[in-house]
Amino acid sequence: MGSSSSYNSSGTIQNQVYRYDVFISFRGPDTRNSFVDHLSSHLLRKGIFVFKDDHKLRKGKSISSQLPQAIRGSRISIIVFSKDYPSSSWCLDEMATIAYCQQQSNRTVFPVFYHVDPSHVRHQNGVRI
Incomplete structure (x- = not known):
């Protein structure tokens, strides 16, 4: 965390200040109390600053605006x-x-x-993932 950035003349990002090292996107009922909790705990123990929606969302602020901001603010x-x-x-x-x-x-x-065969996504074979 703590790298910085700016836009060059062509409009591409050269460097950026990141608020988080990692943003974890997950479906809460499927993985929150199992895999995602273990993953985020392990990353935090290693000194990696993680955004996980149940810990970082500010009460009273719109979730819809906070999540994209957290994603943009993650390396x-x-x-x-x-x-x-x-x-x-x-x-x-x-x-x-x-x-x-x-x-x-x-x-x-x-x-x-997580308990999903990647080929179902890759080949779009009609199997619901």
Whole structure:
């Protein structure tokens, strides 16, 4: 955390100040009290500053504005694809923002397939993930 950035004359990001090291996108009922809790705890023990929605959202502030800000303010995103991830409009909005940030500033994105076969996503074979 703590790197800084600016835009060059072509409008691309050269450096950026990041508030978080990692943003974790996940479907709460599927993974919050299992995989995601273990992952975020381990990262925090290693000194990696993690945004996970249940700890960092400010009460009284719109969730819809805080999540994109947290994504833009994170160096890396981890998307935990679970069975019901695509059924959440929040998750899909997060994934769209993560994809946009990755395209605009070449951010690192790590997909994690939690009890989901990656080929179901890759080949779009009609199996609900």
